[in-house]
Amino acid sequence: MNYSELLGVLRFEYHRQRARPYKLESFMNNYKTLIYEEKDSVAWVTINRPEAHNSFTSEMQKEFRSLWQSLRSNDEINVIVLTGSGEKAFCVGIDRDEPFTAIDQEKGFYGTSNNFMYDDPGDWLGPKSNDLWKPVIGAVNGMACGGAFYFLGECDILIAAEHATFFDPHVSYGMPAIYEPMSMLNKMPFGEVMRMSLTGNSERISADTALRMGLVTEVVASSDLESKAHELALSIAASPPSAVQGTLRAIWAALDLGRLGGRSIAPSLLSTSMDSQALQEGAESFSTGERTEPRLR
Structure with missing residues (x-):
């Protein structure tokens, strides 16, 4: 293994392990800012602060980290759909009614004991940042701006209602846009x-x-967003989880590490995601000659 391959493996392992030290208590179905539902093998996660355009708070950040961590080990769930409550907004970023430490600077620029202790909200909100490698479908039901991109940047597939809009207002309010455009x-x-x-x-x-x-x-009518998202989720969930999650990791690894870095860990991903039972069932299904009628889009 040459230096670039080794670097690729180390970077991949760093990101894979990054969220694991955090072991927060799961309070499934007892969230204050989220709605969590399970339909078949699909988890529906709804950002539930419509009165504030589904902006996120420090409480929501904690709840999302707990949720993503819980879903990692929930073998009953194969796909997640993420959406917002109501029709006006998917999410508009941080709730500006919360203390804004960059202005008051009472505890340092970020409100921490020192600036090196800062955790960006995306470290808590994003599924990939919390080491969740199950497909996440973002169903954008309205306005998505600013900190909403913490979610959208780490979703695997996005579909939108026809009235959805996207923008980043940071610079208009004197703030540099850093993490969001990167993602x-x-x-x-x-x-x-x-x-x-x-x-x-x-x-x-x-x-x-x-x-x-x-x-x-895909863009759909607002009234069809939920059904289309669920249809898409079920089509993904119908395949063996090992094959789906291995594919997901491979694509993200190539995106994060580049083609050569991704290829350097491809053999490990392939061997890890191989499931003999799933392969046997797949071979038997193929031999029947029966095929699912695909949806042309």
């Missing part, structure tokens, strides 16, 4: 991320434009 480079072309980040409140990306640039994979 959105995984979802949008460089020029589109740059334009969205620099124009702030001046422009909003429509659902149709988001589809055209590849940010979302």
